[in-house]
Amino acid sequence: MTCPRLEYRRAANGREFETARAYCTVADRFVQPLRADICTDRYALDHADHCEIYRRHVAEE
């Protein structure tokens, strides 16, 4: 299951891209492609284990 705070957007924060890109609604920014693999739980990556943004967000909720 991908991170519940991941969205794909073409535009945000005054920036626009041809193809929708991974966007973190906790950090309010487009994420690096390396991090996007974590957001999408790709391969052996898992947002609940490997993403400090998500882990801090959960701890604060």
Next chain:
Amino acid sequence: MTYREYLANEPVIVTAALTGGVHGKEANPNLPETPAEIGAAAADAVAAGAAVVHVHAREDSGERSLSTERFQAIDDAIRDRVDDVIIQHSTGATGVPEARRHHPLRTDPPPEMASLDMGPLNRYQHLTSENTRGLIDSLHAEMVDRNIKPELEVFNDGHLAEVHALLDRRDLADPVYATLIFGGGTVTRARPRNLMNAISNLPEDAIFNTLGFGRHQLPFATLGLLLGGQVRVGLEDNVYYAAGELATSSAQLVDRVTTLAKTLGRPVATPATARDILGL
């Protein structure tokens, strides 16, 4: 390789690292991600003097791809636009099953070169890119089978020790070619003394390539030129041309370092000359 090679006006091989596997257009909108964009960027970089292009594959969303098909599309786009260049595929990745790390080696034709990350790296707060000895050996074995020259990526002194250990385990074709990398994180700290130490600890007769991340790209390329090494520049490693000024392209960064090389009296190697130097 030493200051002697600089004084002898030995040619310098410039590698253009066009895309990378970490950041994307969110860091610099000029960073190429699609095969067409990478092909065009490669053409511009070669026109500016690059003899080698270091290639990572991406999906259209900018996210990383290791698929043979995606690397094939990139290579085809490069070859459509460039008469001659050495293509170097990255095999680097994080959290990816080891079998998939081999996929970039399987294009037709195979790349002339491919990267071989020599050890682990910490990423973000809770992640490590693992590059085990078993994986290094497995990738190297396939590179040998496909006649692909490895570019040994040395992120720190521990990785330099792993280069020597690899030579104890396996036969590497001469010359050994190692990229010495400087920056932050798990990477050797970017100090000139550390570059000179790393050079002195290379295997005998090895050729080194110099890579500085971010604001260290230009100074470490300059040091590499003066110490007789090769240099790597490009948007993969540095998205800025100057403080606060995004680079327009990897070609802009290549042009700056080739101009510097010529000013310092080192000719810029063509792809043909680079093949002679690297034993391709």
